[in-house]
Amino acid sequence: GAVVSQHPSRVICKSGTSVKIECRSLDFQATTMFWYRQFPKQSLMLMATSNEGSKATYEQGVEKDKFLINHASLTLSTLTVTSAHPEDSSFYICSATLGGVGGSPLHFGNGTRLTVT
Amino acid sequence: GQQVMQIPQYQHVQEGEDFTTYCNSSTTLSNIQWYKQRPGGHPVFLIQLVKSGEVKKQKRLTFQFGEAKKNSSLHITATQTTDVGTYFCAASGAGSYQLTFGKGTKLSVIP
Numbered sequence: 001g002a003v004v005s006q007h008p009s010r011v012i013c014k015s016g017t018s019v020k021i022e023c024r025s026l027d028f029q030a031t032t033m034f035w036y037r038q039f040p041k042q043s044l045m046l047m048a049t050s051n052e053g054s055k056a057t058y059e060q061g062v063e064k065d066k067f068l069i070n071h072a073s074l075t076l077s078t079l080t081v082t083s084a085h086p087e088d089s090s091f092y093i094c095s096a097t098l099g100g101v102g103g104s105p106l107h108f109g110n111g112t113r114l115t116v117t
Numbered sequence: 118g119q120q121v122m123q124i125p126q127y128q129h130v131q132e133g134e135d136f137t138t139y140c141n142s143s144t145t146l147s148n149i150q151w152y153k154q155r156p157g158g159h160p161v162f163l164i165q166l167v168k169s170g171e172v173k174k175q176k177r178l179t180f181q182f183g184e185a186k187k188n189s190s191l192h193i194t195a196t197q198t199t200d201v202g203t204y205f206c207a208a209s210g211a212g213s214y215q216l217t218f219g220k221g222t223k224l225s226v227i228p
Contacts, residue, residue: 046218
């Protein structure tokens with residue numbers, strides 16, 4: 001149980017275009033999903049917390065107008081990288097938890113490797 | 118926000134040797150979790166520690182949570198090539214579900 005599906009796994013786009021990444025909880029409902037960014041050989045950096053039916057909470061330094069998050073249902077959150085630039089190239093991973101406050105385990109998607117040319 | 122220091126950053130061991138990675142926080146933690154990320158993969162949850170002084174074992178892996186709930190360790194006995202990957206600790210403070218990840222320890226096992 002607790003499977004999280006992320007799509008696409010890889011995407012190459014041209015500078016200036018937008019890319020949408022989907023994160024789905026397949027066998028459970030996730031009121032909260034998290035979006036992380038991981039640079040090569042580095043740790044996971046939390047970008048934002050996605051809340052179903054409300055606005056996402058962004059971490060300091062993350063541009064909310066550039067990284068648009070929509071959590072329209074209990075099983076789907078999307079991250080759209082708008083007007084992508086080469087410096088946005090990275091590994092983006094979503095995760096979801098079954099629990100709320102108290103630190104339930106995170107279940108991660110397979111990640112999306114974005115390359116902006 | 119919550120800060121978690123993890124050391125070492127890299128560890129190369131001969132197959133059969135033991136391996137330990139440590140996480141430390143300056144503040145008391147609500148709980149700590151450990152994840153493993155294989156090369157090219159995504160983090161996979163290993164275990165969660167909640168109680169002060171807690172010790173949990175999973176086969177050759179031993180996880181400890183300090184008495185003061187400010188530090189934790191993951192110890193692997195007799196490493197195997199399948200243990201290769203990056204091990205992350207992730208911690209949350211009291212009343213928060215938000216996890217802060219350590220920088221990870223990349224384990225290489227030489228056959």
